[in-house]
Amino acid sequence: MAEMWINMGPQHPMTHGLWNMRVKVDGETITDAEPVIGYLHRGWEKMVENRRYPQIIPMADRLCYGSSFTWSHVYCMAAEDLMGVEVPERAKYIRAMSDELQRIGNHLMWLAAIGPDLGNLTIFLYAIREREMFLDLFQSLCGARMTYNYCRIGGVRNAAPPNWERDLVRTLDYFEKRMDEYEDLVDRNKVFRMRMEGLAPMSGKDAINLGFTGPVLRASGVKYDIRHNDPYEIYDELDWHMCTAEEGDTYARYRVRMDEMRMSMQIVRDILKKMPKDGPIRVKPPRNAPVGTGFARMEDPRGESLIYIIGDGTDQPFRVKVRSPLYVILSGSKYLLQGYKVADVPSILGMIDVCMGETDR
């Protein structure tokens, strides 16, 4: 049969946002694939060159509404690196805790998105319902549900309201039970497993070379987590371990993310135990950054995110560059898709957690 190029999207519901995955097929088998990004390109990096340092925090939130806290967090860490600001101890704990809650929220959105892709609407309804609890926690913490604008250069905006800790513990207790239900629903579902197991395996060596990070890398058996190997904030003082899997296939990527949700809950509980009860949560940063550069990297829900800032002595950055994990993973999606069927595309791409906001920027 003749080979031809077909467009998966922009209309395909799996690709949240406007993008286009061109796949070359021979019959039903994919022989080549080419992601076409740039439908959403907002010129983020150009826009922030005309804004003052604090004004970029709400912009960093918009990089991905699913994990907006981690994006504003990595931006603040990069700006602190540039300005030489030291964050108070308590703010570090609050940031790490919010990171982990954000990780659970983001993974729940991913779980909800892959459900309908693989033909199971129940998991979508369950995951969206539970994500609501974590959005509620964030709402009472900082007043917003998705784009939080909560992190500040030099700390966080405010401390938690009274009774917040009680609500948090209740939510975690409840969610832990729900996690068992998810695993019953997905891991014991033959259709789900048939559509995931053995699909698009990738060796650890290839994954590293292609620049894959985060759960996709750890599912290939590579023990690398920035929280562990290049710790920021207070992660080196906490009691937790890395979640990895050996198979490197789509099912392993699913398993790593599910394990990470449980691990995040353990981290949050540990933070609640160790967090200082009072103390400053914010220091005042200088208005003008010095001439120089600063960068920070952290473990985003999707992998390594890095922000590199060049300061020129004014109150506006000279250049801000974002490294988003998904941008790099999509550049290697050709190697994931080759040799599989058109019907496998939603499953393979779903497991790398597509978010167009942080890809196009």
Place this chain on the structure above:
Amino acid sequence: MAEDVSYTVEQVKSKISEAFPTAVKFESKTKPRRLFMTADKGSLLNLAKMMKEQLGFDQCSLVTGVDRCDRMQAVYHLTSYTSNITAEIVVDLPRDNPEVDSIAPLWGGANWHEREAYDMFGIIFKGHPKLERLLLPADYTFFPMRKDCDKGRD
């Protein structure tokens, strides 16, 4: 992974300055698990090769293009998974002819970063497997992230 040997920042520094006594200069800025240096554009590819094959820098985290107005810069962030070091390499390029060797043949992860730097700044990466526009339409004639680019403004 070339070697599973872990190095300290000082060891990496001395090995690089042994191999590249004049082309690579280290910055005085020090941070734990970080390495800052500037390199000549001619020796960048050899430096990258050495870092990948001998020093175990397995991953290219980021390639940034910068327009410094009097010159262009390509900034590389390389990460070692065994030694847990992130190195920052700054390469100065002339503004009228910004050309540098591509490191995409070494690290597949650098591919789209270099394409984006070309797309936004017009930096030419020699030896890149597919140096085309990535985010912008193919028929654009300007490079929007350059500081003197005013197209589309009122």
